Amino acid sequence: MSKDIKIKKGLNIRLKGEADKTLSSAPRSRTFVIRPSEFHLITPKMVVKEGEKVEAGTVLFYAKTNEELKFVSPVSGTLSKIERGAKRVITSLHIEGDPQDNFKEFGTKNPDSMNSEEIKNHLLASGCWPFIKQRPYDIIANPEVMPKAIFISGYTTAPLAAEYDFVLKGKESQLQAGVTALSKLTKGKVHAGIGGAGVSPFNGLNDIEIHKVSGPHPAGNVGTLIGEIDPVNKGETVWTISPQDVVIIGELFLTGKFNAERIIALAGSSVKAPKYYTTKIGAEVATFVYDAGLNEENVRVINGNVLTGNAINPKSHLGYYNNTVSVIPEGDDYEFFGWTMPVFNKISTSRALTFSWMFPKKEFDLNTNTNGEHRAFVTTGNYEEVFPLDIFPLQILKACMYKDLDEMEALGMYEVAPEDFSLTEFICVSKQPHQEIIRNGLDLMYKEIG
């Protein structure tokens, strides 16, 4: 069954350095790192001590609030270092990888013949649960709550992000096992959004409702899919999961192993030969970044795509949820009369002596310069043009800034995640940090309302 969704509002950002559709194997990383800060609002309780051996799938720590919620090692090796920051908060776990992975055996299972409780316990025990996120609040899903539906977006519209049609090729059986398992966990359906063109690996799967999505970014964001199909009301919960993580879950059922293998896109204008790499969660990004080569020295390496990712040190490691690593030039330089000169080499949604509207097909080479200083909100009406949800973006941002919980709730805070505001942030003339504002707003609501 297939339903069509057409998104009109949005903006496709065309950037130079899209990953070439060839797959290479990244050299095996020496160390692997898990950063607990990636699991938002989770306080880790360590299970393994420094210096102990772990297998791929061994529990490293669990959540302080819920002992069931376990986080496992992506590879086998030795936990060499637990790094702590201020107030002894664990900032990162370093694992010295073995040359070959030993997998902890969870046993092959058939999700078709399992009930919801069994599947849930299996996912929690094997460390696959953290892949599932929930809305409201955009945090790791609460296992106690049964969601009204589960959403997966298999359509890529974010700039330079990994194409799902490419990275999921040949993984149909794992996807099917994962989707079947997930479908037992919800009262409703598992919904997947796929692009109109190309052959999606989701086509032909069972236990899933497929929606053909078309339109500019953020048509591929899972938040847009939820907004179009079944928006979150007060008191309701939906879950979201990225297709690559469904594959890991599927593989767990099919093989009994937690296989943290990832196909990632290495993209961006600073990369000499942008392409896809097979690597593992937590691997050093240097293993593939230097394999592909860099065009310049002064770059920003981003875990994730350029709109929603985190900036990392080039010697740092791949994030737990990321399937894209972007490298773009840093923009820490001045530009003479940059605010008034006609601009041809940067993207703009206005035509105020900016000429990107004349070249709709051109690929731009953008750097990290903000192109202006931080200001109060002044312009109106421009966010709405790139924001497809039935929410007033400016008003909800302001509500978050003055922390009016009632207003935030009334304006639709339960429906949004920070990534939904990445485009409004991109086009913001006042250079306000929209995603941070929304994240802080969600955290405040979670603390006050729960």
Next chain:
Amino acid sequence: MGLKQKLHKIKENLKGKKMAPAFAAFHTFLYLPNETTHSGSHIRVADDLKRTMNTVILALIPCLIFGIFNTGYQHFLALGEIEAATNGFFSASFWSWQNFAAGAWSVLPLVIVSYVVGLGVEFIFAIIKGHEVEEGYLVTGMLVPLIVPVDIPLWMLSVAVIFGVVIGKEVFGGTGMNILNPALTIRAFLFFAYPTWMSGDKVWVLDAVERANTPDAISGETILGSLAQNNPVTHDWLDMFYGFVPGSIGETSALLILLGGLFLIFTKIGSWRIMLSSVVGAIVMGLIFNWVTDAGIITETSKFYGLMSTEFWQHLLIGGFAFGVVYMATDPVTASQTNRGKWIYGFLIGFIAILIRVFNPAYPEGMMLAILLMNVFAPTIDHYIVQGNVKRRLKRLKTKTA
């Protein structure tokens, strides 16, 4: 060491000090800053607030230049030294060097005073409060000299600018937080504090005040003034469209304002929704009044007859209507902030502007008061538009649970 490195060094030295915002204002004027993204989107669009404001100023420059020529032209015309311009928009007797020199001599001081005083206040507040100097005043500072009569004394303008920037903007928290349009706050202050200066038939032509009660007295009444007193209008409508009429410095040329408006719509800086709906609102009100006079309900003996019987489309050309619609009603901070709200906001501005114009014989320019009034009501309009969205969300929940 180049200029770029030198300025960078000064900036680093000033970091955290009181003077940092003032220096940054000059520095960022010369150079787009080296600021990079930290959280969220790692890339940003090319536009910033300076560019946005600069675009509005670009749209205002033709009005300023025309205003300079017109000031000289009206002056010499009233003195009887030159012939009226009759050869269309590019008449030689209008675009003359003599007109420009006389106009520039009196208009440029107004521009300079407006900017120096206004930006001075902005800098002081930025230093006291430790925030950046925001760009809002760049547009306000250009608007102010264009909406005052040419004979206004400079001290009066300074007082008004200080009042407008402090009370109209800074007390609310600066650019982006104000409720009333600062330029119109300045204009309203002038009007209510010095009413004899701001109306009548003396202030609209250069030197008219000084020559009053002398044998050389000149006068130039605005079209609105004539209509309000049921006097016959001596200018034909093409003059009004081109702008060869007395009036506030920059607001007479409907043609250039129209071009400026189209430029703002094209660059997506000005809201076409507000501009279009204001015009529609004014036309509707104008048609209602035309109907009233046609039906004989109001006759020539009424003091309202002059403006009421003015053909509806002429209302768009006379007075400050066009200028207000294009450059001041569209101010995003004080206008309605929702797209649907903008339609209502704009329509009511046009509607009320013509209403005030007709029924307020003392001061026939309704545009200023209409915009200020709707500035006050814009948050209310937005509130109801946003409530619509909130109700829809609640209803969705109800149909679910029912």
